[in-house]
Amino acid sequence: MWIPKKEGEVLLALDRGAGGEVKWRRVCAPAQIDARGLTARAALIEQATGEQYDVQTLRRLPYETKSCSFELDVGETHPAGLLWTTIVNCERARILVFAIAPEFQDRGLGSHVWRMMQGDLQALGIRKVQLEVHVENRGAVRLYERLGMNAVGIIGGYYLTGDGILMEWDASLEE
Template identity: 30%
Template sequence: MQNQRVVSSAVTLRPARAADARQMAAMSRDLIEAGLPWRYHTVHMLRLMGDDETIALVAHDHAGVQGFTVMQFGDERAHLVLLAVRPQQQRRGIGRRLVEWLLASARVAGIAAVQLELRADNPAAYRFYLGLGFDDLQLLPGYYDGLIAARRMRLTLREPAGGEGGG
């Protein structure tokens, strides 16, 4: 266990750079989009990184990108678009650190709620988000290209302006 902490502490977080896009895209293809058409290719990652309303964050060490996340910000809501951590780095707190960094940014930005969709066939990710305080809103059959269902989840950070339901 102590060894895992050493490895995890060697991983640092920073905003994604153009040079990271290729590794991020490959991780998305292999870890998030497996069995689906590949959408988040390198050019798409670069576009996301260039969007002023989007934060792309990487966890890296001497070997390169070990995890990444992408979140788009609106006025009241943010959408967690992608989160991936290399399998050999999972369960070492990297995913939690990435998401907590984005949640802190969302709070500073005055965001009322963060929403996401995740593959319904990924129970580990589902438990991960529940553990972060996300609520399960609904099951969306065939959400991913008519092939795989998704779970929509939301974390409420504050009451939305005007008392609306954040949905």
């Protein structure tokens, strides 16, 4: 069972079943992460989503540094999850990367960090969030639908291995 609590500025999620502490923490821009750290994050993204990124691509992502991006700290050298966002305009943000290592999936961590990100974005006046997901990534599509996102289009050939689904969360649909 995940029990959220607040410690300073960072919400934590405690996994009492595993006996260890797991927490989402706000993070700096990829440009400030060393090559070894970016290589580990690229491996995590590939493991969790099948998408391949090189270090230079990750370093150049238009990553949000205002507080809306997070990494899953499990007490290891490198994170076990990523949620990186960018603000597109005064009402819309885009998720650049949302990946959780398979051994940490299906524990409520994605939903937990989603709510943290929503709170940060809404405090900035952002009312819509978009992302792209591979059409064959059914688990991620189900998660995004549970989080209130809707499919708004298909992006042909978006991924090397197939099409993408453009999904959007719109706060006005929840009011």
